Amino acid sequence: MNETYNLQRLNQLFRDLAEELDVPPSKYEEAKEHYDAVGEWLAEDDSELATYEPAIYPQGSFALGTAVRPLGDEDYDVDAVCLLQLGTDKVTQQQLKAMVGRRLLHPHSRYKEMVDPQDGGRRCWTIKYADASKFHLDVLPAIPDDCGWLIAQGVPAEWAVAAICITDRKTWNTNLDWPRSNPRGYSAWFKNQMRIQFDEAKARLARENRAEVEEIQDYEVRTPLQQMVQLLKRHRDLRYNGDEDKPISIIITTLAALAYNNEANLVEAILNVVPKMRQAIKNRDGVWWVSNPVNPQENFADKWQEEPRKAELFFEWLDAVEAEHQGLLTDRGFENIGHYLSNAYGERAARAVLAKFASRQSGAGNIAGVGPVILVPSKTSSPTAARVELPPKPSKPWRP
């Protein structure tokens, strides 16, 4: 009977929660400074890369606006593509990877001590910044891909043109074919999936700040889709803390964006999208398949083949998310919000959100038919007989 009311207050609560999980704009700016500086170093006149016009741009959650604050002591993980203007006929994967590495590890490079590990990762070079900033930057060496074949596959040209070839140390000795990727095309596709809400959010922020829409940076606004992805990722982190087979972000992001219908209300979006996320997971002759929307040949779920538990966990997780969020809409569910939030999103975030919720609630006045809402659930149902020492001078009870 209170579903509409619960939906309304749940929406505000989840928006606060997403804000709590969000990476502050200053971190986005810091990240941009970091990768721009790397880009400058790679492109300096005396760099062997200068002739290939190295360009650096973000990819992954920082590019999508779906990054979440790291849990505990973990670092912010920023991914950037380092694109060199070279063809697959001019360079091998090994050479490309080594060129970028040589420049980063150059004796005069400020990054030479920061590259970790010093021989590079499987696909990228990782730069670790000083502890206080809690950043590491993954630089992914890449060259442009020929996009004709993607367009032939039906990928719109505007996204296809951004396709790149990347290196993979694990396969470069056995497979001469370059691994392919298209992070920039993916970002464009993702943004397109939330276009209406994105423009709306920018216009709203511009109005609030009395600024021009063009002055608003992409990272300053959040659509319900971005917030939903942030919530789902943190829910996943908490539920499968450290499990190697946990649902991966790119699948969560892709399925959520595919099912998103530009809902303006965050909770409505979650309630509509989560049940629909299964629909885009295809089973092609016994092989689970989640297509990359900007490269139909790429299967984000390719690992599910070797490790069926990954698929099991993913479906189990979707069921849990759906049931939990449906449950919250009922009065009984909502009354246990404190329990739910700290389990699903962590105690720190839950506390901050509940404090905001409670202070709003206390101004809202009496609502008929709604019971007490548990902010901090008890840890046990029956009391333990705490051994208490009487204070040396206990207060004397009084009978007024």
Add this chain to the structure above:
Amino acid sequence: MEAGTVRLVIDQMADVQARHSALDLVIVPSGGLIVRGPIGFSIEHDRYTVEDSYQIELHIPDDYPGSPPVVYETEGKIPAEFGHFMEAGNFCLGAPVEVRKAFAQHWSLRRFIDEQVIPYLFFYSFKREHGRLPFDDLYHGLVGLLQYYKEHFGTEFIPTLKLLKYLADDFAPPLSVCPCESGRRLQECHGPKLDELRPHYPPERFEMELREMIKQLLRENIRLPEGSVMPKRMWKQHQRRLRKKRRVRQR
């Protein structure tokens, strides 16, 4: 309620639950915060061990931690005849200023429960089991309040009223002679004892308590040095009334 206050209570719950794990924190539809649930304790006292548990509610006031929580027992396990309740039915943990003073020493919900609420519950359990009180309570009514202040200052009742007048009038010249007749100056004698109480209530509250005590004493025909114990305003009203009476008599 301010978000900062709610945040403080939520944060303090971790400490509370480390000892009293069955308590939870809820917000009721009217917006109030309540810590509720069963608490158990085991206390050794006077060769006896008392183990008991109660269902309690701690209502967090809007100005928390400026004021301590208000405590109720919700199962009716403590009968009304026990009597140590405020008008609203909440526990009367002690003289009101003492409760605030004790809480202001830590502003901790956990210590409030352990050092103020549980001793009160133990006080009742012990009396129920052994038919006598484990430690003294205050006398009934205003006499009890006066008793508290006497014990706090360590003075007889007239000097106690004089000291309370200092709090009620918010006027306590440090160089004046201390009302306890030690011959020392206030600042070297009972000044610090006044300072202990002053922060916990506004002067109006001390004035109200002192007025009530004096009215009661006068009703019982106890002679008082009225001018030096009545709060300033009360003294003026009193003189006006006396003058009026005198005029009526002369006529």
